[in-house]
Amino acid sequence: MIRKSPLLALVLACSAFAANAGPLDKTECIAPAKPGGGFDLTCKLAQSALLDGKYIADPMRVTYMPGGIGAVAYNSVIAQRPDEGNTIVAFSGGSLLNLAQGKFGRYNENDVRWLAAIGADFGAVIVAENSPFKSLKELIAAVKADPTKVVFGAGGTVGSQDWMKAALVAKAAGIDPKTMRFVAFEGGGEASTALQGGHIQVYSGDASEAQQQAKAGSKIRVLAVMADKRLPGDLANVPTAKEQGIDIEWPIIRGFYMGPKVSDADFKVWSDTFKKMMATPEYAKLRADRGLFPFDMVGAEADAYAKKRVGEYRKLAQDFGLAVAK
Structure with a gap:
């Protein structure tokens, strides 16, 4: 009988964990601002809802990346963390407006994967x-x-x-x-x-x-x-x-995006999870407690909406004589 050494057993166990690790393991939400405020609220809402609904086994880690009203986080995820399947980043309608006005530097709305809208004001x-x-x-x-x-x-x-x-x-x-x-x-x-x-x-x-x-x-x-x-x-x-009789709408959505190289499989796991989570009465209560109204959208629909909205903001800014992204 061949006996495995303790070290070999540990290596095999770690390899098995790595093989089974998925996008909902060791999750992280990046809030592109200091603690407090809307981005923090967005991450904490997902953190509570995912854990309470047992969609994740361990609490989601919330990290803060302030700077440029979201620009630092946007640029960092695209350039340095493009394929992290367990990381989501909070955004708001203001983020889309800033993108339209060129305030996020050389990147535009097509450089990330828009994952979900989880509520709106x-x-x-x-x-x-x-x-x-x-x-x-x-x-x-x-x-x-x-x-x-x-x-x-x-x-x-x-x-x-x-x-x-x-x-x-x-x-x-x-x-x-x-x-x-x-x-x-x-x-x-x-x-x-x-x-x-x-x-x-x-x-x-x-x-x-x-x-x-x-x-x-x-x-x-x-x-x-x-x-x-x-x-x-x-x-x-x-x-x-x-x-x-006045044709004006202004939704202030809150949601998440992911890096541009996140796999389709990981993106689908997140999309399916958010869709299931947001259909529950428990989530509706958590959302209402944070002052948000229903505005639920995931996956391809959320991605298309975010890009369309940036285009609308770009045109609006042009109409108002403001600087826009080229």
């Missing part, structure tokens, strides 16, 4: 509770009549998502967005305070943020949500912009 047009504007149509009529009397504000500079939302309202009123009165704040909290103080008349923010502010007692009124249909929950009575 939506743009919202918000005024103070005592505002004379009771509908989006009334607001647009006022902007059209005298653009100088309506001041927009948001947590973002020219070209940002919040600026884009205000610009779309201005465009609907028939004025050049570059001529609208717009005040940029550090964040949504400052903009909301300025709104209630009468320093601005309109806040182009997010639906989930408005929902939380209303719950906290802020005296605001949501004139419209920029979604394709009415949102569930506390905002169910708020009409969409489209319902009011």
Whole structure:
């Protein structure tokens, strides 16, 4: 009888583990920012849902790669980690907008594999509770009549998502967005305070943020949500912009991409897992707890959507006279 040495047994065991290791082993989610904020929330949502649903055996590792509003992570994954089948990277609608404007350097939307959209927020047009504007149509009529009397504000500079939302309202009123009165704040909290103080008349923010502010007692009124249909929950009575005759949608999706050389087999395992996970009531609760609305998409559908959206943002930026990626 031949006896195996302890060392040989260890080598064989490690080889067997390596052979059986798959994309859902030793998983990692890269958040392209510092801890806290939307990218961290996106990774933590996947981390909780995958572990709670027993799709992974060990907790997903969340690592932080800040820089360039997502550009550092994007470039790093493409150039240095293109084939890692167990690594996913968080992205948002803002990432797609930045890609469209050339803010991610030499790479574009075709240089990664867009894996999944796992939820979304939506743009919202918000005024103070005592505002004379009771509908989006009334607001647009006022902007059209005298653009100088309506001041927009948001947590973002020219070209940002919040600026884009205000610009779309201005465009609907028939004025050049570059001529609208717009005040940029550090964040949504400052903009909301300025709104209630009468320093601005309109806040182009997010639906989930408005929902939380209303719950906290802020005296605001949501004139419209920029979604394709009415949102569930506390905002169910708020009409969409489209319902009011204004063709504006602004989904702020959250999801993941993978490196460009990840195998089709690994990509399919992730796609199938996310699809199964997002169909459960447990996931719906986790998503709602984080202020996100349903927007579920995986695999080829998610990849096509992300690329299409970047193209739409590129055209929009051109229309508004902003720099775009070539």
